Amino acid sequence: MSAWIEPALTLPQGVHVVTTVRHGLGESASPFNEFNLGLRSGDEAAVVQRNRQALADALHLPSLPHWLNQVHGTDVxxxxAVADVDAAEQVADAAVTSVRGVVLSVLTADCLPVALVAKNGQEVAVAHAGWRGLVAGVLERSVEAMATAPDALVAWLGPAAGPCIYEVGEEVRDAFLVADAAASACFRETRPGHWRIDLYGIAKQRLNAIGVSEIYGGDRCTISESEAFFSHRRDARTGRMATLVWMDP
Structure with missing residues (x-):
């Protein structure tokens, strides 16, 4: 079994996007078994660091990934420069680079990872977009932070809580509708005060609205695919997958 999945699309030469899965590498014990990459998940820090090194080795990364201290915000x-192993993690929920050999990363376990790639292969970005980040505009902020024009970008929506099962309350739906009434199309009522939410659909709406039209992915569910993915909603105490984006040196 491979320890990661890759987008089913043709990327510019020398550009790579991967999302890890929970097996295939790693040595974390239950409930983080096996390939947990999140230092703040409750797993042993030394084990997570070994898992991270195993990932870098298996992918033959040009440098160590830049890991973020994610706070469900919109900072990009x-x-x-390549990662300094002794540097503190930046507090941000998205990252961008135009430097070849720099590896960007976000961690997820139901939230939506979004990779943004310039069609000319000269710039990449990655965002951590849970429902709070989507409402607040993390995707818009990520695109704004790039030098590449929106219509010259390709987006890939990685594994997240899927619309077939992800249920939220009224406060979440209201937050989206206040921001954009069109988001109502991405909710399906399941019982009074509760809706199934389509994070993928909302992300596509948001990206389309700012000029990003070439969008792929959005067909996996972290909650229902328990053999492949960690899910905080399903298991509460669990590990984290990583979505990495980089350009070859």
Whole structure:
């Protein structure tokens, strides 16, 4: 079994996007078994660091990934140099670079990872977009932070809580509808005060609205695909997958 999945699309030469799965590499014990990459998940830090090194080795990464301290916000950090192993993690929920060999990353376990790639292969970004981040505009902020025009970008929506099972309350639906009434099309009522939410659909709406029209992915569910993915909604105490984006040196 491979320890990661890749987008089913043709990327510019030398550009790579992967999302890890929960097996295939790693040594984390239950409930983080096996390939947990999140240091703040409750797993042993030394084990997570070994898992991270195993990922870098298996993918033959040009440098160590830049890991973020994610807070469900909208801050985007631009990285202009390879990762310093002793540097503190930047507090941000998205990252962008135009430097070849710099590896960007976000961690998820139901939230939506979104990779953004310039069609000319000169710039990449990745965002952590849970429902709070989507409402607040993390995708819009990520595109704004890029030097590439929106219509010159390709987006890939990685594994997230799927619309077939992800249920939210009235406060979540209201937050989206206040921001954009068109989001109502991405909710299906299941019982009084509760709706199934389509994070993928909302992300596509948001990206389309700012000029990003070439969008792929959005066909996996972290909650229902328990053998492949970690899910905080399903298991509460669990590990984290990583979505990595980089350009070859």
């Amino acid at each position: 950090h631009r990285f202009s």
